[in-house]
Amino acid sequence: MRLKTPREKRILYFKTTLRWFLYFFIIFLSFTVMTSGSWTKPVLLVPAALCIAMSNDLMASAYTGAFCGLLIDIACGRLLGFNAVVMTVFCVAMTLIFELYLRKKFINYIVTAAAMTFLQCWLDYKFFYEIWGYSDVERIFTNVTLKVWLYTLLSSVVMYIIFRIINNILMPKEHLTIEEVIRTS
């Protein structure tokens, strides 16, 4: 991206700072909701991290994924680091998929998010319930895991809209020269 003037640079820094502040505010809100009440809740931090990964660079996605994963571990009482590893891999994959193969369209996002949230829920079920061989453990999968996945998938739509609005307003736009436009087209 080409920055022309110091004023443009200042605006860019301001917008980037504000954007990341809003990202982390949403992450914080998601964590707070996840730790409230005794009802079944969506794992809001997964779609939040995936939305951030979809429109940011690789390392930022990896760090955000790790941070969100650690928060999921705390909120869900899991082994600290488990979801951090899972979410880092998911976020990196999300960034690469949208950098290399897919356009940033809602349908692409929701299909990818559906697959990744399901995988996250399945891994959680596999490592924290099924692996221990509880009797009738499959009931947890049908009564809890699938319900959580469905709620998470629904929340992914809301998250997409929120992050789309933030990115539309605060994400820096490409400034191309005429030569670059011709070359790109």
Add this chain to the structure above:
Amino acid sequence: MGEFLKSTRFKVLLAFLAFLVGIMIYSVTKGGYSLSGASFINTITKPFRFASNSISMKIEKNADRISNADAYYEENLELKRQIGELNKKLTDYDDLVAEVEELRKLVVIKEEHPDSIFSQPAEVMGYIANDPFKGFTIDRGYADGIEPYSPVITPEGIVGIVIEVSQHTSTVRTLLSPDLSIAAICSSTNTDFGIIEGSVITAENEMTKLTHLDKNHKIKKGDLMITSGSSGLFPKDYAIGTVTEVGIEANGLSAYAEIEPSADISRLRSVFVITDFEGKIGEEEKEDTDEAENTP
């Protein structure tokens, strides 16, 4: 993609993943104590979690009222009849009196169990997200003298056991979990022993199960099960729950009973932690017992 796999940022990424795996392995070796990072986040977010949980519990209460209106209506009629009888004996208590009553119950527990040392009342910060066994977090940690595997109670009875301790917060595993086994004895017969252990099915109805019960037992519906204190993990003579159903196991070798916990596990607001009691096992024995009883 090939370029990416050969790039420096991919190597950096791999190193970062290795670092995270390192954290995971290190947290396994902490033996029930949180990492300082998790402890820090728990401390920072504590007031927000309190506030949010309080709002959420209120919403949950109202949603519950609407969705179970019919059942509550029937129950209400029955309760009105009972209230009519009880009104002759009871006076109204306001919130302050209720609070004093709760503290009085603690005093009673202390008098009944002089060998036990209790923590200050611990408030429930929130339930573990989507845990089918209703594990929860409390606002007391090792700074308040709480250690891993300390029993957690309410004035009504045993709730569970502390499994992870941070500086100012602790995570509790409830008796609905299959990972927690409690040696129990029937308070009325005083001869029928068994192991109380949660299961996936009983946890759906917030019940637990008494297993390894002799086929010739004398336990009947309505009997109270109390802790036997034989494992050294729980003190003796604390209420666990009431028998709601008795039957013979599918293998025909032993009997079982379904137990309704004395404490309302999914609506807890405050609990007490027993930090020390007579017959408590030491750290080394605890690890052995933990391997044998608490780990699946």
